[in-house]
Amino acid sequence: MISMSGKAIRKWWALFALPTFAAFIIGFVVPFIMGVYLSFCKFTTVTDAEFVGLKNYARAFKDKEFLHALGFSTALTVVTTVIINVAAFAIAYMLTKAIKGSNIFRSVFFMPNLIGGIILGYIWMLLLNGVLAHWARSLTYKASYGFWGLVILVSWQQIGYMMIIYIAGMQSLPTDVLEAAAVDGASGSQTMFKIIIPLMMPSITVCSFLCVTNGFKLYDQNLALTNGAPSNLSEGLAMNITRTFYGRVGWEGVGQAKAVLFFVLVAVVALIQNKLTTSKEVEA
Amino acid sequence: MNSEKPKHAAAWTVLFSLISIAWVFPIVLVFINSFKQKAYISRNAFSLPMGKAFVGLENYTRGIETTDFFASFGWTLLITVGSVVLILLCTSMCAWWIVRVNNWAAKLLYTLFLFNMIVPFQMVMFTLSKIADTLKLNTPWGLCFVYLGFGAGLAVFIFTGVVKGIPASLEESAMIDGASVPRIFFQIVVPIMKPSIVSVAILQAMWIWNDYLLPYLTLDLGKYKTISVAVQYLKGGYGSVDMGAMMACLVLAIVPIIAFYLICQKYIVKGVMTGAVKG
DSSP, rough: OOOOOHHHHHHTTHTTTTHHHHHHHIIHHHHHHHHHHHHTOOOOSTTOOOOOTTHHHHHHOHHHHHHHHHHHHHHHHHHHHHHHHHHHHHHHHHHHSSOTHHHHHHHHHGGGGGGGGGHHHHHHHHHHHHHHGGTOOOSSSSSHHHHHHHHHHHHHHHHHHHHHHHHHHHSOOOOHHHHHHHHTOOOOOHHHIIHHHHHHHHHHHHHHHHHHHHHHHHOOOHHHHHTTTTTTTTTOHHHHHHHHHHHHHHHHHHHHHHHHHHHHHHHHHHHHHHHHHHHHOOOO | OOOOOOOHHHHHHHHHHHHHHHHHHHHHHHHHHTOOOOOHHHHHHSSSSSSBOOTTHHHHHHHHHHHHHHHHHHHHHHHHHHHHHHHHHEEEEHOOOOOOHHHHHHHHHHHHHHHHHHHOOOHHHHHHHHHHHHTTOHHOOOOHHHHHHHHHHHHHHHHHHHHHOOOOOOHHHHHHHTHHHHHHHHIIHHHHHHHHHHHHHHHHHHHHHHOOHHHHHSSSTOOOOOOOHHHHHHHSSSSSOOHHHHHHHHHHHHHHHHHHHHHHHHHHHHHHHHHHHGO
């Protein structure tokens, strides 16, 4: 059904919809379609593309560094998603209670989010290298140092963000349900696991979704903290793809194939995970 | 929820105070090291800038000079403000058009915008930077247009959600009174959308101000650098990093952000909560 005003508004498409649409075509739709096409081509500059079928994908899967980066990103995503959500949930839970100074604490925890990834990377490079200097080592000594460095950095950055989302969720929990539980003599852990967590499922969905996609897409922090050292062993997916494009001549097509795989991975993970957690949501 | 006092409330305050101090420590450490001579920074990051290690503002003058920091700051500001204004104006209009027209074209457009939100940047990185180059969008102004294109998804998504909650009857009666379509949008719809406009502005500004790859790949780096790009340039190719200049630049990059945060904290927190609908 189209309303009267809808008909009048439709005529104004050139003013209202066209600017965004034009930018969207240039900034997203065309690059995306070209990207998919080029993943089946051999090319160096876009204009000299030559169709090669699935060769790029075959090369991507044979690339040991790519598989390593995939493992690295997956491990990083799993670890950070768990740490960030547990910590953010616990902090949010305590800070919704009447604790003196809780507003200041919230502000402090949130602050790192506003700082860009490159800057964050160098802040933590200074701190972690300073600590490791006691053993005459640095972050680039071993890949696992870079891994845990990134875990610390990403947790520090995102706990505050997820905390804000959890606080908003907790503040809108229905008080009557919680009061009823208290009257019925539910223990603290019963209230937490049988009532609060199930009711918080929408927030948990959102936060874990954000953590998972952020984990896979991580690039700036990775670049600044270790730049993949030693020998690309602390390199995540996003970084491996970028380096394949710009650091290895003759590999542009493979880079694009990896990017398509990366997109499929992010999309699938997002969809599955969204399905899983939304199905656990309950109504109060 | 239950905002009753927990047991041992004072102990919790002490605990959280300690964690908060640990939380700001990395930033304080950068600040302290920005006054130290570069050799001392890597040798002992935790010592105070005293005696021979103290160099006053030397790191700052050197850092500002090598990175041309104020120019980068200006370009970052221009790109962020320009892109945010463009995004707010164009996507709010587009979202209203999509909801009110609601025909196949509008629905297709909306689906495309939703799709945009799950595509990682690496997917379009190479082709987008080539296209931007060909179309001469490699200037700060051109970059604003690119940001409108790549960042449209989330903004349109949030705005359509808001417009759906506004009853069309208000607009219809204004139309009967003879108001033109643009006038209805700017005088009736925009004031209602104001809180969400602020939220979207904050979300986009946080993203664009800190973005590294898109400006790095599209801008003509000989002429324009953003702060993130300039800081990364300090690291250079294979040579060692000038840690003194680096610390000074980090401080210069962080201070304005924290000032902005302290002023606009309320809106920033609200913006984050609006953005969380993304899941």
